[in-house]
Amino acid sequence: MNKIVEIKNMTKKYFTKKALDNLSLEIDAGKIVGILGPNGSGKTTLIKILTGLLRQTEGEVFIDKHKVGVYTKSIVSYLPDRNFLYKWMRIEDAGQLFKDFYPDFDEQKFAELLAFMKLEKNMKIDTLSKGMMEKLNLSLVLARNAKLYILDEPIAGVDPVARDQILDAIINNYHENSSMLITTHLVRDMENILEEVVFLKEGKIVLTGDTETLRAEKGKQIDDIYKEVFASEEE
Amino acid sequence: MLKFMKYEIRGTYRFILGVLVLAFILIAGIYNYATRGNSAGGNILVVLSVLLLFGIALVTFLHIVGSFRRELYEDTGYLTFTLPLTGNEIVASKLIVALLWFFLLGLMLALYNLLMLRIFARIDINIIEWLQTLAQFITTRQAVTLVIGAVIDGVSLLLLIYFSMTLSRVTFRNKKIGGFWFIIFLVLSALLSYGQFKVTSFLPYYLDLATLKIGTLESMDIFHLTIRQGLISFTTSQYINLAALVYQIVTMMALFFGTGHLIENKIDL
Numbered sequence: 459m460n461k462i463v464e465i466k467n468m469t470k471k472y473f474t475k476k477a478l479d480n481l482s483l484e485i486d487a488g489k490i491v492g493i494l495g496p497n498g499s500g501k502t503t504l505i506k507i508l509t510g511l512l513r514q515t516e517g518e519v520f521i522d523k524h525k526v527g528v529y530t531k532s533i534v535s536y537l538p539d540r541n542f543l544y545k546w547m548r549i550e551d552a553g554q555l556f557k558d559f560y561p562d563f564d565e566q567k568f569a570e571l572l573a574f575m576k577l578e579k580n581m582k583i584d585t586l587s588k589g590m591m592e593k594l595n596l597s598l599v600l601a602r603n604a605k606l607y608i609l610d611e612p613i614a615g616v617d618p619v620a621r622d623q624i625l626d627a628i629i630n631n632y633h634e635n636s637s638m639l640i641t642t643h644l645v646r647d648m649e650n651i652l653e654e655v656v657f658l659k660e661g662k663i664v665l666t667g668d669t670e671t672l673r674a675e676k677g678k679q680i681d682d683i684y685k686e687v688f689a690s691e692e693e
Numbered sequence: 694m695l696k697f698m699k700y701e702i703r704g705t706y707r708f709i710l711g712v713l714v715l716a717f718i719l720i721a722g723i724y725n726y727a728t729r730g731n732s733a734g735g736n737i738l739v740v741l742s743v744l745l746l747f748g749i750a751l752v753t754f755l756h757i758v759g760s761f762r763r764e765l766y767e768d769t770g771y772l773t774f775t776l777p778l779t780g781n782e783i784v785a786s787k788l789i790v791a792l793l794w795f796f797l798l799g800l801m802l803a804l805y806n807l808l809m810l811r812i813f814a815r816i817d818i819n820i821i822e823w824l825q826t827l828a829q830f831i832t833t834r835q836a837v838t839l840v841i842g843a844v845i846d847g848v849s850l851l852l853l854i855y856f857s858m859t860l861s862r863v864t865f866r867n868k869k870i871g872g873f874w875f876i877i878f879l880v881l882s883a884l885l886s887y888g889q890f891k892v893t894s895f896l897p898y899y900l901d902l903a904t905l906k907i908g909t910l911e912s913m914d915i916f917h918l919t920i921r922q923g924l925i926s927f928t929t930s931q932y933i934n935l936a937a938l939v940y941q942i943v944t945m946m947a948l949f950f951g952t953g954h955l956i957e958n959k960i961d962l
Contacts, residue, residue: 540768
C-alpha cells in the first residue's frame with residue numbers, strides 16, 4: 459500500500475529538551491489516523507513538522523515521497539488549533555484565498571459546508587465566536603480535495619452541539635483516497651472515526667495499531683486504553 | 694506571488710487610506726494657518742500639526758514593515774507559512790507591496806501639497822516648467838541615478854529590517870523578546886556601514902556620471918560648466934564608488950535570499 463507519510467528516526471530538540479525522540483512512523487494512504495496523547499506529548503510538534511512550520515533536528519520526513527516543502531504544502535490541508543485567518547476578511551474572502559492558492563479547493567463543497575455549519579458568506583471573521591471560527595476553519599480545510607488532511611485538535615474548546623456538527627462534517631466529507639491525521643486528547647468523542655491510532659508519550663510512540671485490533675486485543679475501548687497508557691501522567 | 698500580493702494589499706489599504714485622509718486634513722490646516730498671518734494659536738496649531746505628521750509618518754512606516762513581523766509573531770503565520778509559496782516569494786511580495794505603499798503615499802502627499810499651494814498661496818506650479826528648470830541643474834542621467842539610488846537604499850533598508858526580524862524570531866523562540874530585532878538591526882546596520890566604508894577605502898575608484906570616466910576623486914573635476922539657451926550654470930558631478938555599489942547590491946541580495954532561506958528552513962512557529 460502507498461505510504462502518504464514516512465517518518466524515519468525523527469528527533470526534535472529544543473536546546474536539551476527532546477519534544478520528539480527518534481520517532482519513526484509510516485501512514486498508509488486512505489487511512490484516518492489519530493495521534494493521541496496528553497498536552498506536551500509532542501502531537502502538535504509532529505504536526506508542525508509535517509506542515510512545514512517547524513524543522514526536525516534529526517531524521518527524515520516524507521509526504522507523498524517528497525520532503526516537506528512547497529509541493530507538500532500544496533497537497534496537505536491543515537487545520538491548526540488557532541484562528542489562522544486574516545482578521546480583515548469576510549468568510550467569502552477566506553474562501554477566495556483558498557481558491558487562489560489551492561487548485562484542489564472545491565467552491566461548491568465549501569458552500570455546502572457553510573450551509574451545513576449555518577455560516578453566511580458575508581460574515582466578518584473578527585465577529586465570529588470560537589465555535590463558529592472552528593467550523594469555518596474546518597469548512598475551508600475539508601472543502602479541499604487534498605491528499606492528506608491534518609487536523610490539530612478539531613473539537614477542542616467547542617460546545618457539544620458544535621462538536622457533533624464538526625464530527626459529522628469530517629465523516630461526511632472525507633474522501634476514500636485521502637488520508638487524515640487527527641490529533642486529540644478528547645478520545646471518547648473521536649475514537650469512532652479513527653481507523654488507526656498512535657499513542658505519543660514524551661515524544662515517543664508507546665503504542666500504535668489498528669483501532670479494531672487494539673480493541674479486540676485489550677478488550678477495551680480506545681478511550682480506556684488511552685487512560686491506562688497515560689494514567690501516570692494524569693495523576 | 695501576485696496572488697499573495699493581492700491579499701497583502703487588501704489587508705493594508707484601509708490603514709493607508711486612513712493615514713492619507715488624516716494627513717490631508719493636517720496639511721490643509723497647516724496651509725490655512727500659515728497663510729493667514731501670525732497668531733499665537735495658529736502657530737501652535739501649525740507646530741502641533743507638523744509634529745503629528747511626523748508621528749503619522751513613523752506609525753505608517755512601522756505599520757507597513759510590521760506586516761512582515763505580524764506573520765512571524767501572530768497566528769496568521771500559520772496560514773502564510775503553510776501556503777504553497779517559497780520563502781523568497783513571501784519576502785518579495787512583502788517588499789514590493791511595502792515599496793508600492795511608500796511610493797503611493799509620497800506621490801499623493803506631493804500632489805496634495807501642490808494643490809494646497811494653489812488654493813492657499815495662489816501659487817500655480819507648472820510641473821513641466823518646474824522640471825525644465827530642474828533639468829538645467831541636473832542631467833537626466835543624474836536624475837535616473839538618483840531615483841535608482843533611492844530605490845536601492847529603500848530596498849536595502851526594508852530587507853535589513855525583514856532579515857533582522859526573521860533572525861530574531863529564529864534565534865529567540867520566546868515571543869516576549871520580539872523587540873530584540875531592533876538591536877540586531879542596529880548592529881547589522883553598523884557592521885554593513887563599516888564594511889562599505891572599508892570597501893570604499895580599499896578600492897577608491899569612482900564613476901563620474903557626467904563624463905562616464907572612472908578614476909579616483911583626485912583625478913576628476915568637481916564642477917562642470919554647462920551652457921544652455923544662453924544660460925550658464927555649474928552642476929556638481931555625481932560620483933559613484935563602484936566597489937561600494939557592488940557591495941550594496943551583493944548585500945541586498947544576501948539579505949533577500951538569507952531572509953527567504955530562514956523563513957523556509959529555520960522558522961519555528
